[in-house]
Amino acid sequence: MAVDELDTRILKLLIEQPRTSVREYARLLGVARGTVQSRLDRLERDGVITGTGPVLSPAALGHPVLAFVHIEVTQGHLDEVGEALAAVPEIIEAFSITGAGDLLTRVAARDNGHLEDVVQQLIQLPGVVRTRTEMALRERVPHRLLPLVEAVGRASLSP
Template identity: 90%
Template sequence: MAAAVDALDAKILRLLLEQPRTSVREYARVLGVARGTVQARLDRLERDGVITAYGPSVSPAALGHPVLAFVHIEVTQGHLDDVGDALAEVPEIIEAFSITGAGDLLTRVVARDNEHLEDVVQRLIQLPGVVRTRTEMALRERVAHRVLPLVEAVGRRAAATAGRDRTATPTERDRTAGARREG
C-alpha cells in the first residue's frame, strides 16, 4: 500500500528533486517550517519507501556507452529467478524487470556501439534458462526519467483534498474519512 503523501511532503519532494544538494535547513527556510519538521518528514518518507535513494544520476553515454537498447528475454519456465540473478552479473544491464506480455523479462542495456550491443545480446542468449531474446534499439530519448510531474500531481490532489476537508462540516469530514478508510 502506498504511503500517504500530503501537500507538505510533495513540496519537500519537489525541493529534493530540484535541488538535491541543498541542506535540510535550507529546505525548511524555503518552506517556512521548522528544520525538525522537514527532517521528520524526510525520515518518514524514507521509512515508507517513498524516497528510495540519494545520489547522483550518472549518464551511461558520458561513461562511453551511448547505445541504449531494450532486450526482451523469454525464459524457460521455472528459471526466472536464476536468469534474473545471472542478469545482475552483466554490467551493461542497467535495469531488468519481470513483465507480462511477450517475453518474461525486459532489460535496459547500454553499449559502446552496435557491435558491443551484439556481444552483450549474445552473452544473454547463452545464459542457462534463456530461450530467446528480442532487441529494440532506442533512437532518441523523448521523455527523460522523471518523477517531478507525478509528485506535483500528488501534491495538488493532497492540497485539494485537504481544502475540501477544511470547508466540510465535521459530519461531512467524518463521512469522507470513513469512505477513504473503506476504499
C-alpha cells in the same frame, strides 16, 4: 503511505534542488528544520525516497548505445535468470513483465558490436530461450518524477 501537501513540497525541492541542505529546505518551506528532517526520515523509511546518489549518464561513461532487450525464459527459471542478469554490468535495469517475453532489460553498450556481444552473452544464460532487441534512437521524455509528485500533491488537496 499517504503523502500530504508538505511532503509534496519537500519532494519537489529535493528534485529541483538536490544539493540544498535540510536547513535551507526548511527556510524555503517556512517550517522548522526538525519537521523537514522528520518528514525526510519518514519518506525514506516508507520507501518514497529510495536513493540520494547522483544520476549518471551511460553515454558519458562511454556507453552511448541504449537498447531494450526482451528475454523469454524457460518456465520456472525466472529467478535464476534474473540473478544471472545482475552479473552483466551493461544491464542497467531488468523487470519481470507481462506480454511478449518474461523480462525486459535496459542495456547500455559502447557501440552496436558491443551490444551484439552483450545480447550473445544473454542468449548463453541457462534458462534463456530467446531475446528480442529494440534500440533507442532518441530520448523523448527523460526519466522524471516531478510531474507525478505534483499530481500526487494536487490529489492530497482534494477532499
